[in-house]
Amino acid sequence: MTAANRDDVPVVIEGGGVELRTKPIGGDLSVGFxxxxxxxxxGPAMQGLPGDACxxxxxxxxxxxxxxxxxxxxxxxxxxxxxxxxGPGHVPEALEDSEFVEFSPTEDFRPVVDHIKSQMS
Structure with a gap:
């Protein structure tokens, strides 16, 4: 059995109050905090992805x-x-300070994370 504590998961995107922590958690899935x-x-960070969306x-x-x-x-x-x-083709916008935990296919999420990081640097 595999578990992940938010504070032990590495930060992969950070800036302007946005924080993404993610790591593979088992099988083909990654957990994201x-x-x-x-x-x-x-939306601006996703410009250039197919459909300009995740x-x-x-x-x-x-x-x-x-x-x-x-x-x-x-x-x-x-x-x-x-x-x-x-599902594929979404762009989030925070109406309030928000926190969520999600599970994503690692191989599908990696290029999205890499693209967002390139847009934020």
């Missing part, structure tokens, strides 16, 4: 805050206490 400050819109699916739980998830099908709002699935 994410913090987005109110007003953070990840193409990795995520399953997770919103611990704190509210987010709008922009998708080609329209926008959806998620609130603390909700579990979610976000």
């Amino acid at each position: 994410i913090r987005l400050p109110k007003g953070a819109h990840m 193409q990795c699916p995520h399953w997770g739980y919103l611990i704190k805050g509210r987010l709008t998830m922009h998708t080609p099908a329209g926008d959806d709002v998620y609130e603390a206490g909700q579990a979610y699935y976000w």
Whole structure:
């Protein structure tokens, strides 16, 4: 059995109040611990990805805050206490300071993380 404590997972993206901690947790999945400050819109960091959006699916739980998830099908709002699935083609925007934990296919998530890091540097 594999477990991950947020504080033991390495920070891979940090800046402007955005924090992403991620590491492989078992099999083909990685765990991510994410913090987005109110007003953070990840659209600019995703410019240049297919559809200018994250193409990795995520399953997770919103611990704190509210987010709008922009998708080609329209926008959806998620609130603390909700579990979610976000399919390929999404862009998050924090309506409040938000924290969430999610699980993603490692090989699909890695290029998204690398792209965002290149946009933030």
